[in-house]
Each structure stands twice: as C-alpha cells, then as structure tokens.
Amino acid sequence: MVGVVPTMGFLHVGHRSLMAAARNECGLVVVTIFVNPLQFGPNEDLDRYPRDLDGDLSACAAEGVDIVFTPSVHELYPMYPPATTVHVEGLTDSLCGFSRPGHFDGVTTVVTKLFAIIGESRAYFGRKDAQQLAVIRRMATDLCLPVTVVGCPLVREADGLAKSSRNAYLDADQRSAAPRIFGAIREGVAMIVGGTRDPHAVVASIAAAIAEIPELRVDYVAVCDAASLGSLERLDGEMLIAVAVFCGPTRLIDNVAVSIVGSEVISDFGSGWVPEG
Ligand code: AMP
Numbered sequence: 001m002v003g004v005v006p007t008m009g010f011l012h013v014g015h016r017s018l019m020a021a022a023r024n025e026c027g028l029v030v031v032t033i034f035v036n037p038l039q040f041g042p043n044e045d046l047d048r049y050p051r052d053l054d055g056d057l058s059a060c061a062a063e064g065v066d067i068v069f070t071p072s073v074h075e076l077y078p079m080y081p082p083a084t085t086v087h088v089e090g091l092t093d094s095l096c097g098f099s100r101p102g103h104f105d106g107v108t109t110v111v112t113k114l115f116a117i118i119g120e121s122r123a124y125f126g127r128k129d130a131q132q133l134a135v136i137r138r139m140a141t142d143l144c145l146p147v148t149v150v151g152c153p154l155v156r157e158a159d160g161l162a163k164s165s166r167n168a169y170l171d172a173d174q175r176s177a178a179p180r181i182f183g184a185i186r187e188g189v190a191m192i193v194g195g196t197r198d199p200h201a202v203v204a205s206i207a208a209a210i211a212e213i214p215e216l217r218v219d220y221v222a223v224c225d226a227a228s229l230g231s232l233e234r235l236d237g238e239m240l241i242a243v244a245v246f247c248g249p250t251r252l253i254d255n256v257a258v259s260i261v262g263s264e265v266i267s268d269f270g271s272g273w274v275p276e277g
Contacts, residue, residue, distance in 0.1 A: 158272065
C-alpha cells in the first residue's frame with residue numbers, strides 16, 4: 001500500500017509523526033511538499049511562507065520516506081487559476097472556512113489533484129487541522145476516491161503550543177505568549193470537567209483568557225459538534241474546542257477534542273506536551 005503525507009514543507013515533528021505513521025503501515029511512503037497558492041487569501045502569507053527544502057529532505061530521509069514529491073505551481077496548475085475546483089458544502093462554512101473564505105476550496109482542489117496523481121493509497125493528515133481533516137474525509141467519501149484518510153494526533157511543544165511551521169514567524173515575546181492559547185483551551189476543558197454544559201460559557205471563558213494577553217487577539221473560539229462542526233446549544237457527545245488566534249500578525253490555530261459519555265468527560269490534548277506537576 002502507498003502512504004501519502006501531503007504538506008506545505010518546513011517540516012517539523014508534527015509532520016514527522018505523520019510520516020512515521022505512514023512508514024509503520026505502508027510499503028511505500030510519499031511526502032508531498034507544495035505551498036499551494038490557491039488556499040491563500042489575497043492578504044495572507046503566501047510570499048513569505050517559510051521554506052527549507054534541504055532541511056525537509058533530511059527530515060524525510062530520517063523518517064525513511066521513499067519519495068518526496070515537490071511539484072512546481074505550473075506542474076500542479078498548468079493553467080492558473082484552474083477552471084475546475086472542488087468545494088465541500090457545509091463543513092467549510094464555519095471556523096477557518098468563515099475566517100478564510102475560499103481557503104478550503106484551495107485545499108480540497110489541490111488534495112484532489114495529489115490523490116489523482118498518486119492513486120490508491122492511505123493519506124495521513126494531522127488533527128492539528130481538525131476542520132481540514134473533516135473536510136477531506138467528506139470529500140474522499142463523496143467523490144468515491146480510492147484513498148483511506150487517516151487522522152493522526154496533534155503534536156505540541158513541551159509548553160503546550162501546537163507545533164506549526166508558522167511558529168517560525170513569532171518573536172520572543174509572541175513565542176512566550178503563544179502557549180496561553182492552549183492554556184485557555186485547557187481552562188475551558190476544566191470547566192466542562194467541572195460540570196459546565198453551556199457552550200457559550202465555555203467560549204466566553206476561553207475568549208476572555210486569551211484577550212487578557214496583549215500579544216494575542218481572538219479570531220474565533222468555538223465549541224462545536226465534532227462531526228458536523230455545527231454549533232451546539234448544550235455540551236454533549238463528541239465535540240471539538242477550536243480556536244484561531246492572532247499572535248502579533250501570525251494566525252495560529254489549535255483544538256482539543258472533548259467527549260462527554262454519561263457523566264464522564266474525555267479529552268484529547270494530543271502528544272508531546274508535558275503537563276506541569
Ligand atoms: P501543513 O504543512 O501545515 O499544511 O501541514 C501538513 C500536514 O501536517 C497536515 O495534515 C497537518 O494537519 C499536519 N500537521 C501540521 N502540524 C501538525 C501538528 N502539530 N501535529 C500533527 N499534525 C500536524
């Protein structure tokens with residue numbers, strides 16, 4: 001079986017965990033590196049997105065990757081912009097889809113191209129981008145693509161900040177402030193563990209905790225249904241706490257999956273983070 005790990009490069013431990021999962025389960029592992037212009041808005045960071053092909057090739061070699069596919073824009077888009085795009089209804093309306101209009105159409109269009117090139121495979125995506133994972137799963141199902149979409153745990157820095165290529169943009173003050181994003185989410189989880197079932201109260205608490213930090217500005221905070229990503233009136237079942245926060249000019253995202261089964265609350269903080277105490 002072929003395992004494929006689509007990325008935009010500047011690879012870190014989060015990407016490498018996807019490669020390791022693919023290596024573990026597949027005979028041939030392909031990593032794609034492509035900074036996809038179609039998924040960036042007009043005022044976003046396409047031109048300055050971090051790139052380090054030599055470092056990326058070393059990371060891929062260290063994870064035993066067989067093929068690194070680094071197409072040019074012209075190879076993936078012989079005519080730009082493409083006349084044919086892929087749009088997933090519903091799941092793309094909220095969260096990052098609301099904040100970044102057209103972003104997910106860019107993602108689903110390029111991932112469809114990569115799946116068309118690579119063919120039958122298992123494709124590994126991180127839960128760091130939980131909405132992206134839900135959108136791509138739905139797309140693969142709707143289009144009968146011969147691809148099994150595999151979700152992998154979110155990997156964090158030791159202080160809790162979600163690993164991201166965009167963390168490279170942060171200056172020292174912003175980097176010190178950024179772990180508060182995850183801290184605020186954890187406080188929201190603690191409220192749910194403590195019995196809060198009103199999603200608005202949890203959202204308000206997380207937003208207020210983030211707003212206290214001068215370097216941070218909330219883009220969105222949501223507690224939504226994990227499957228539909230729709231809003232909830234009462235917390236129950238499988239949910240996602242998802243946030244997007246500007247840290248200086250850099251937009252960072254994070255999420256924690258939470259499920260309520262009877263009176264039990266189970267949360268998935270991801271891996272890599274070392275809880276204090
Ligand atoms: P990107 O290069 O940011 O487009 O990400 C490529 C893939 O790596 C996507 O499936 C992401 O969800 C995944 N990824 C990025 N950061 C992390 C992380 N911290 N933990 C797990 N997966 C990640």
